[in-house]
Amino acid sequence: MTVEQFRLLRDHVYSHCGILVHDDMKFVMERRLWPRLEALHLADFGAYHRFLRYDVQRHAELEAAVESLTTHETYFFREPVQLRAFTDELFPLLEKRNGRLKRLRLWSAGCSSGEEAYTLAMLLKESRRFDEWDVEVYGTDISRRVLATARRAEYGPSALRATAPELLERYFVPLPGNRVRVRDDVRAWVSFGHQNLLDEASSQLVARMDVVFCRNVMIYFDQSARRRVLRIIRDRLNPGGYLLLGHSENLLNLGADFELVHLRGDLVYRKPELPGGEGR
Ligand SMILES: C[S@@+](CC[C@H](N)C(=O)[O-])C[C@H]1O[C@@H](n2cnc3c(N)ncnc32)[C@H](O)[C@@H]1O
Structure with missing residues (x-):
């Protein structure tokens, strides 16, 4: 070359x-x-x-x-400290905020083979706060190959290396050959779609979200591509909605219009509320 x-x-x-x-x-x-x-x-x-x-x-x-x-490295319950902050500190806020409609929309942007999206659904189930709610976790990726794996929902030991035994028991069905399948009640909350995070036109088809996880995706982008993705994510978030990045990522020098929220266990980003109200 x-x-x-x-x-x-x-x-x-x-x-x-x-x-x-x-x-x-x-x-x-x-x-x-x-x-x-x-x-x-x-x-x-x-x-x-x-x-x-x-x-x-x-x-x-x-x-x-x-x-x-591209790198598709991922596994269930990745970055547990952040997930704990998400469940302990953001779940109560989301429950309060969306309690009237009882509807919650989460987006795993750059979801790879689906472990992150299923993890989020499992955490929501585990909390019992959203049992009777209309919940959707939407996973998207640019690679159709990983999306096929995500939809099949069958995984081997490597994907489960950070999954606690009791969660393995509760949310997975054993299969022959040391493999497991995500249980149907979790799968019912999760769907997947093909999407290039840089493509503004197709991103318009993504519903408005309450929380976006975009972890370990933009690390491969330069600043200009990051800015474009962040504009799209911001546009798809409801006012007051949250953005969670991977632990080595931040919005420094990106001029993205997000507020930094200091949780006890993590730093997350929030799209500002519309002036004078809930914005919805
Ligand atoms: C390292 S994986 C991260 C998976 C998961 N978010 C996690 O943190 O475990 C990065 C994923 O981003 C996807 N990706 C890269 N560029 C993308 C783009 N422009 N649009 C959508 N997905 C993209 C890749 O296909 C890959 O599956």
Whole structure:
């Protein structure tokens, strides 16, 4: 891969999905995209770039390229300190705030294979506060492959490495071969959709949310792509709704219009209320 080919491919991937492949990752990009070149019988990365731009199959191929460049690492009950703050400190606020309508909408943005979305539904069940409520947890991702896994809801030991035995017992059905399936009552609260977080048009189809988890997704983006995603997330949040990021992420220098909320156990972000009321 020449430097010029690397730049062309990198820019193409970046403008599609916000993932920035740094200069020192040229070798990694080359290694990961090489199987695509072979599969398409193309002579070099210049031909591959032209394929991505002009071929009738370009959309599907761009998905395959992005697939090979993204990390889908995730597991149930990831970042337990944050989840505890969420359940102990935000659940009571959400219960109070939405108590009249008894409706709650959560979005796991960049949900990978679904563990995060199911975790949120399990935490809501575990609290018993929302038993009779209309609850929806919506998981979205740019990768159709991980979404297929999410919808199947079957997992192996690695996905369960941080799941307490009593939760395993309550929310999963054992399957042969050391695998489990998420119980139907949890699945009934969770749905999944394909969505590119940089695509404003498709994000308009996402319902208004009370809480958005967008964890370990924007770490692969540059500041400009982060700003675009945050504008979309902010637009989809109800006034007073919360945004939770991964533990290594923050909104510093992004100029995003969120309030920082100091919980005892975590820092979270909130979309400001409309002046003079609840905003709904
Ligand atoms: C490392 S996983 C994080 C999964 C989960 N949120 C967690 O923290 O465990 C990052 C996910 O973000 C998705 N992703 C990357 N760019 C995206 C984009 N532009 N739109 C939607 N999803 C994206 C990837 O496909 C991947 O599944």
